[in-house]
Structure formats: structure tokens, C-alpha cells
Amino acid sequence: MSSKAEKIAKLIEMQKQFMEYEQTHGVEPRDYYAPESGHPLDGYRQQYRDLAMEVLEEAHKTVGSKAFS
Structure with a gap:
């Protein structure tokens, strides 16, 4: 996924x-x-967080600012 718009679309779909x-x-x-391995939500929270942080x-x-100092 390359563009910010694609990432946002993926977040909305998730x-x-x-x-x-x-x-x-x-x-x-x-x-x-803490879903068990194979649960439909296994990895969801981490994947969503990582994608949101990329955006x-x-x-x-x-805008030339920093998320965290």
C-alpha cells in the first residue's frame, strides 16, 4: 500500500x-x-495500529511536524 488514501481506505474497511x-x-x-491463534481478530489490533501510525x-x-519528541 503506497498512498495515504489507500491506507485510510484500508483502515475504514477494517x-x-x-x-x-x-x-x-x-x-x-x-x-x-489477546485472541487465540487463528481467531478472526488475531493480529487485527496490531495491524490496525501499525497502519494508523503510518498514516x-x-x-x-x-506539515513538517513530529508525532513525538
Whole structure:
């Protein structure tokens, strides 16, 4: 994924998939924070965080600021 718009679109798609899963199956905190291997949410939180941080870093580069000092 190269462009910021593509990354944002991926984040939105991930949110939609999460909401669909949550509405159908419900989500316990352990499912979100520590899912078992193979669980549909396994790796979701980390992947979402990493992608969101890439978008944040790109935004800071665009305006010439820093995310964290």
C-alpha cells in the first residue's frame, strides 16, 4: 500500500469488518486484546495500529511536524 488514501481506505474497511463481526458474534475483551491463534481478530489490533501510525507519520511529514519528541 503506497498512498495515504489507500491506507485510510484500508483502515475504514477494517473497521467495517470489525463492526460486522462484533454485531454478529459479539466481542469479549480477550478476543480483542489477546485472541487465540487463528481467531478472526488475531493480529487485527496490531495491524490496525501499525497502519494508523503510518498514516499519522505521513501526515506529520506533510506539515513538517513530529508525532513525538
